[in-house]
Amino acid sequence: MVTPTRIDDLIDVVRAAASDARPLRIVGAGRWPEAGHPVQAETTVQCRALRGISHYTPGDLTLSCGAGTTLAELDDATRAHGQWCPLLPWGDDAGTVGATIATATSGPFAERLGRPRQLVLGLEAVDGRAQHIAPGGRVVKNVAGFDLTRLLTGSWGTLAVLTTLHLRLRARPAVDESWWIRDGEAATLQTFARGPHLPLAVHRTAGGSKGLDGDGWLVRLGGNRAAVESARAALRGCGTLEPVATEVWDRVRLIDAPPSRALTWPWTPLAHRVRAQFDPAGILNPGLLGEVA
Amino acid sequence: MSLLATALADVVGAAQVLARAATLQVYRSDALPGLRALPSLAVFPATRDELIDVIRVLATHAAPFVARGAGTGLSGGALADGITLVGLHRMRRILALDPVTRTATVEPGVVNATLTRAAAAHGLHYAPDPSSQAACTIGGNIAENAGGPHCLKYGVTLDHVVAAMVVLPDGEVVALDRGDDGGYDLLGAFVGSEGCFGVVVEVTVRLTPDPERIITLLADFTSVDTAAEATSQVIAAGIVPAALELMDAATIGAVESSVYAAGYPRDAAAVLLVEVDGAAAGVEADVVHLSGLLRDAGARGVRVAHDPADRARLWQGRKKAFGAMGRIAPHLVVQDAVVPRTRLAELLRTIEAIGARHGVRVCNVFHAGDGNLHPNIPCDTDDPAEADRVHAAMTEIMTACIAAGGSITGEHGVGIDKLAYMDALFTPATLDAMCRLRDVFDPTRRANPGKAVPVHACREWHAVPAARRVVA
């Protein structure tokens, strides 16, 4: 296990591995389960020490941090300014920002608050050729150059090791409340979710797994007071509302995670060509996405 | 006719191939003034199969080519210098429009505003709204990852593309998606690739429900500084307007003297056009909050427009501002750069000083809410001395934006126009990685050669001769 503390150390590790075609297993905090196919590698590179917030101007609603920064650390830093980076992925907040972006893991609020690909403005990474690259930037709109940021988001550490992420933040909703509807009908809730009130999430819960008593629907509303009040009034038409604490979503994120997308990775000819360009020696997480070595 | 022209004529018919210089003049430029280049051939496929066959013929002849939508691009992206131009304006069918899934599948030549008009019957619209939306095509929008005023809230083209069918330069047809079910995000990599990765054959985009309530505010200011500071304060307050646009006195003057007059106060140093939309109750609360905030930030007056006709008039001035600047000089150099939103006022001061130093007049009309500047310079690019001064001023403006932690383009692309600034923005290793991404799609570099990323940055590419020669 190596735990680089500086990008230069990481570059050395990758360069050495590439030159003797030695596979590396790339992990964030190291608590993410195998995506489905275990990586056979003697060396594990842990990114946890590439951590900390290097840049944060609340007025710009942008933040840069090391890949090893945990979601909890990110949440603490931004909460103080009434902001958040609403990745809120499946799993818990002990996971790292780097792993969340590398796996493009979204969560129950992705539809409304943005998927990883919409929340990453730019990044730094070391690719399989040991090249330190820095595509994108820190501003919220940017079309300069071909979009390596999008390519690396969701590439599961098979093209490059992410070291720094430039993220888009949003203001936390002024009013944020969650409701449980035991007697909700799928059709009415789906119609509610389509607008005009645009809830933060409408989520089906099954079998009391949330500490709630039986099946039902969880709905989260957010916005200014008037918006939330009118949304709540409309929601009453969907069933009987019981208030629940916002923390219920932490349990939802842990329990209701969908199966890993890595299991169904389509190895098209284009995908092979991408891999060959960025990791020609095949040393980064080989086998994780089920490719035939 | 050349062998290539004959082979192309076999696909699309002789009438849809242009080979004479006189008939090719129309395609000599896009909306970027000052750069002109004549294609050797132009070919106009009408269907998906024709387009695929055209690209296959070009591949057989190892011929480089440039796709062209409406030619409204502002970075020279659609210029074809001595190579084949593939015009897509005949491929303008909406193939499917599904109000339940809120998606539409279209051919690349469909005009942006046409799609929105078709969706209107279902209470839907296509959210990315470049100011050129009456002319530009969805294919061109994807190639440039186009933005527009309402992208502040709704996101740029990238956020609205669900899937695309693309013909790669070697003639292979591939389906790209966002990787939501696994797979590299090749669609994300393709959007914004400026025609260098292949040609969009068909695309499925998301349609957005029309908001229940839309209210437009016009705030006017006696200094540009205060208007810019007000923008930063709105953003920092956490309100996400649907749009937040700034126009300065030079722009207001041009608009108000034109047929697009929108009723902007002529004595204002700057106006902010702010739009809020969504469910009615929330929108009205936002308007109260915003009006107070804008006044506290120094607005002399805040006009609130509820009525659609009133709102349309306020927007017409903004959307036609570039056109209105045609009153000032024969050409308009439209610039595009991005800065962090807290630094807008500072950068606008810097830009004014740069303009004054070079004796050029800068008209600012831009997407203030996301820090996306458009410092435009009305000028005569056929006057070499003036063109030099404009160029010098633009270079300094770009340098200042990069130094502020910004970018050289927020929505118009690099094309040819901005190649020279790429080395200042990205490291050699990053530029080389961009070349490698291109190699995935177009290893022979025949799609829009010489655009978007400087060729000298591609380490493994030096052996291949440059296919471009642009005449000014």
Ligand SMILES: Cc1cc2nc3c(=O)[nH]c(=O)nc-3n(C[C@H](O)[C@H](O)[C@H](O)COP(=O)(O)OP(=O)(O)OC[C@H]3O[C@@H](n4cnc5c(N)ncnc54)[C@H](O)[C@@H]3O)c2cc1C
């Ligand atoms: C008055 C005015 C206002 C504008 N306002 C905005 C704005 O608000 N926001 C904004 O983002 N832009 C704006 N633009 C710029 C321009 O309209 C956009 O870049 C638009 O997306 C270009 O579309 P087009 O069809 O004209 O493309 P073209 O200019 O024809 O081509 C642009 C690029 O796209 C490539 N291309 C075209 N079709 C395809 C295809 N099917 N497959 C692959 N590549 C293709 C071309 O090769 C070229 O590189 C404005 C331009 C003008 C003149």
